[in-house]
Amino acid sequence: MIVIRQAQLDALASDRNSNFRVLLTDALASAAGKHSDVAMSSFVSRIISDSGMFGLFTENQIVRFGTITAGRFGPDPAYRIPKAALAILTVYGQDPATKLDRYQSWAAGAQAGDTHAAIL
Numbered sequence: 001m002i003v004i005r006q007a008q009l010d011a012l013a014s015d016r017n018s019n020f021r022v023l024l025t026d027a028l029a030s031a032a033g034k035h036s037d038v039a040m041s042s043f044v045s046r047i048i049s050d051s052g053m054f055g056l057f058t059e060n061q062i063v064r065f066g067t068i069t070a071g072r073f074g075p076d077p078a079y080r081i082p083k084a085a086l087a088i089l090t091v092y093g094q095d096p097a098t099k100l101d102r103y104q105s106w107a108a109g110a111q112a113g114d115t116h117a118a119i120l
């Protein structure tokens with residue numbers, strides 16, 4: 001019988017989380033350009049935190065949310081998601097892929113000057 005101690009499980013989880021943060025940081029830097037390590041670390045933490053509030057839990061969903069947000073707002077940990085985008089991200093019962101598709105459409109429209117594009 002193989003016995004795995006809780007400390008070993010915790011170490012594996014910590015390593016996986018660390019690897020994901022590196023992957024996410026690289027993806028966000030690619031989307032928003034290189035910025036200071038402090039700003040990027042704070043931005044990564046905020047993206048991980050915010051994604052859970054919007055029902056985005058898988059690594060792919062978090063990375064996609066982060067890259068859309070970084071492309072729209074830059075790696076500013078104090079970013080504020082406008083009401084139009086919040087209306088998209090907080091729809092109850094909508095699957096994450098649809099939320100992210102609509103959020104991406106909103107972000108593309110907002111960059112072009114149409115901040116209500118994805119709500120219609």
